[in-house]
Amino acid sequence: MFRILLVEDDQHFRKILKQELIGWFPSVTIEEASDAKEAMERTESFSPRIIFMDIRLPDESGLQLTKRIKEKYPTINIVMLTSHDLPEYRQAAMQCGASHFFVKGTSNGYEIKSLVESLLKV
Numbered sequence: 001m002f003r004i005l006l007v008e009d010d011q012h013f014r015k016i017l018k019q020e021l022i023g024w025f026p027s028v029t030i031e032e033a034s035d036a037k038e039a040m041e042r043t044e045s046f047s048p049r050i051i052f053m054d055i056r057l058p059d060e061s062g063l064q065l066t067k068r069i070k071e072k073y074p075t076i077n078i079v080m081l082t083s084h085d086l087p088e089y090r091q092a093a094m095q096c097g098a099s100h101f102f103v104k105g106t107s108n109g110y111e112i113k114s115l116v117e118s119l120l121k122v
Contacts, residue, residue, distance in 0.1 A: 002120050005048035006032045007039040007065070008081065009058050013104065017052065017112075024113050025120070036060035043069055048076060050119055053098070055082040055089060063096045070097030077119050 004021060008014040011034070018030050031046045033039035036059045043051070051069065055062040066078050077100070080093040085103040093101050100115055 002028045003048040004028055004030045005042055005051045008054045009034050036065045050077045052079045063092050066098050067096040
């Protein structure tokens with residue numbers, strides 16, 4: 001069983017992403033978190049294989065949270081999500097341990113679906 005954690009403070013975006021993922025991968029279990037504290041708790045209890053991480057969270061930067069998670073759980077794939085396609089965000093995300101970077105609104109469903117398929121095969 002594969003597990004995905006969605007860490008996103010925008011409930012509407014989280015809902016849409018979850019619906020898309022369930023439609024493409026009905027056997028995947030998906031949990032949600034709206035802030036860093038909840039995300040860390042879910043990571044520890046749920047053991048996701050993939051985390052979709054918003055770069056901006058209300059209580060901690062998604063970058064810093066990514067770094068903390070990767071230090072403790074190096075095999076989790078973290079996909080950084082942001083509304084801002086800035087080179088410095090991409091660089092910081094990779095330096096913190098994110099394996100992929102998607103810009104909300106410009107990345108299409110096919111790209112996300114393909115990425116998840118490739119990560120689930122590993």
